[in-house]
Amino acid sequence: MQAVKLPCDYIGVDIVPEVIRANRRHERQGVSFAVADAITGPLPKADVGLCREVLFHLSLDDGLAALANMKNSVRWLVATTNPSLWFNSDIATGDFREINLQRPPYCLPPPRERIFDDGVQPGRILAVWAVEDIPGIRRKALAKSASGAC
Numbered sequence: 001m002q003a004v005k006l007p008c009d010y011i012g013v014d015i016v017p018e019v020i021r022a023n024r025r026h027e028r029q030g031v032s033f034a035v036a037d038a039i040t041g042p043l044p045k046a047d048v049g050l051c052r053e054v055l056f057h058l059s060l061d062d063g064l065a066a067l068a069n070m071k072n073s074v075r076w077l078v079a080t081t082n083p084s085l086w087f088n089s090d091i092a093t094g095d096f097r098e099i100n101l102q103r104p105p106y107c108l109p110p111p112r113e114r115i116f117d118d119g120v121q122p123g124r125i126l127a128v129w130a131v132e133d134i135p136g137i138r139r140k141a142l143a144k145s146a147s148g149a150c
Contacts, residue, residue, distance in 0.1 A: 006030065011044045038066040041073070049074035052117075052126065056080065056098060060090045060105055067106065068137040077129045078115075081108075084123040101127065107150035109133050 013036040023033045039062050049070045055063045085100040101108045111127035118124045
């Protein structure tokens with residue numbers, strides 16, 4: 001963050017207080033950091049929410065809760081997804097797996113923009129959605145099978 005010149009204010013959030021303490025050394029005018037839980041909120045109000053490689057570490061239920069929470073806080077959502085995946089497996093929060101946000105249980109519509117982010121994993125993108133394009137998000141993933149239709 002110290003070398004990034006942004007044309008807007010930036011608020012970085014993480015659930016881990018130690019991460020926020022470490023990042024605070026980069027705070028300056030327009031750049032701040034705060035402890036927040038994306039699953040339970042509240043999250044800071046913002047024009048854009050960048051959720052890069054976060055949902056990969058959340059169970060399906062927690063990922064849906066985080067998306068619902070972000071939907072209430074931002075106008076635009078930019079999130080990591082891998083559109084080549086056909087199935088979203090469930091994990092315990094804290095583990096890792098790739099996800100496709102257009103597949104169940106997330107069922108997000110096609111993004112308005114795609115930014116290639118495949119340096120770590122082929123096929124991975126940052127997808128850009130206007131929150132107004134995102135339908136209601138079910139908070140309980142298991143109410144709808146992860147392999148079913150959207």
